Amino acid sequence: MFKFWAPAILFFLSLHVQHIGFRSIFTPRYIKTRFIFFDVMSLSKKVVQVEKLYQELDRRLALFRSKSGLSCASECGRCCKKPDIEAWAIEFLPLAYRHCLEGTDQPLLNKIVESPDQICILFSPFILDKGFCNHYNYRGAICRLFGFSAVIDKYGQRRLSTCKTIKEQSTKTYIKASEMAREWEDMPTYQYYYQKLQEIEPSLCHERLPINKAIRAALGYVMNRFYYENEDYISENPPKAG
Template identity: 30%
Template sequence: MNRLRELSSQVMDVYQLLSQEFSAFQTSQSLHCVEKCGACCNKPDIEVSPLEMLPYALHLFDTGMAEQVFDELDNYNGFACKQYQRTSLDGNEGYCGIYEYRPGICRMFGAAGYATKSGEATLSVCKPIKQSVPEKYAASLIAIQTNTHQPPMIAQGRQKLAQLDYEWGEKLMPINEALRFVLEKILTVSYYSSDIDDGVAA
């Protein structure tokens, strides 16, 4: 378990860097997430790596909630990230229930860079942000095209995480499945109280 805790600490360190980097860009371009928006959180097919869910999974284990959440995920058929807390009946408004432990993609997405097929940098901005500040979005695209302001790249952010542990960091799966995967590993390690040679366990 010590190896998992060490890995989790490293993930949280990268999270801090990603939050600072992507938040700074979004602030400089005035491309912030719309308040109370749940557009991304309402999609259970958002993919993350198991590594991204490790800090939260260990938090659940340490607070005695791991088995309960694992069982809930085993039977969960919801159409959103299970950690999304709705504040409207249609689910369009809400907030993240695990903000401190939210995955890397949640820290990067909203307004971030990605490479086109030709290798040029462009901007990925979610629909609610585009609709709320269309002029800011257009200005940001111009800044990228004229090379006056380049966005942080999602792929590079993912790579910073993946290089901590390629087995768990490169694998992508729907967010609820990723949490269940990690919880199962942690509970197995705890149950046997011995090393599991899976590349990440202590």
């Protein structure tokens, strides 16, 4: 196969060299602009990896909820209103990637920059059927894990991590779910999924940030690979938000 394509590749390369000059193809700018496509492809693979990890997590969480009977209180959303939620930037890589593809990344970035509120910008009190989230399918790992997963304590035991409301309103179910969390081998844990996220892109996992800053960091990471490495795009579309 390579023997068949090699002459054609060399022929078109020779035409390209004749057009722009031999030395030009080795300039940093030429190499950077020509290979940005492969950088975006690499980014898309990371996004797919995060999405697949979330699909696996959602499946295990749904199974745990079904087996344990544990569920959120009706129309609650208290955890979403907490101003001190922290997350890794990588948790919102699919969200940032989607907005860049749709061309809505700058409005979202502006919204984060201009918002004085510490509550998650994705929170919407009017979306009752999707956990009060206007980007429910693109929510972070912390949003998925909290309430229905376990942490591994210093003794190596799995301990259910859930909210005060569930503990108080569904005491019997909570006790049953806690026992299941310790015994069920397929129980999702924070440690496992955050380790998997770190393996995908360590640079986006070095610090837990307030949730809006985590979303902003994810946007910056994706926008940098879509636009800022392309000098022609920068000159025509300077960034508006600092």
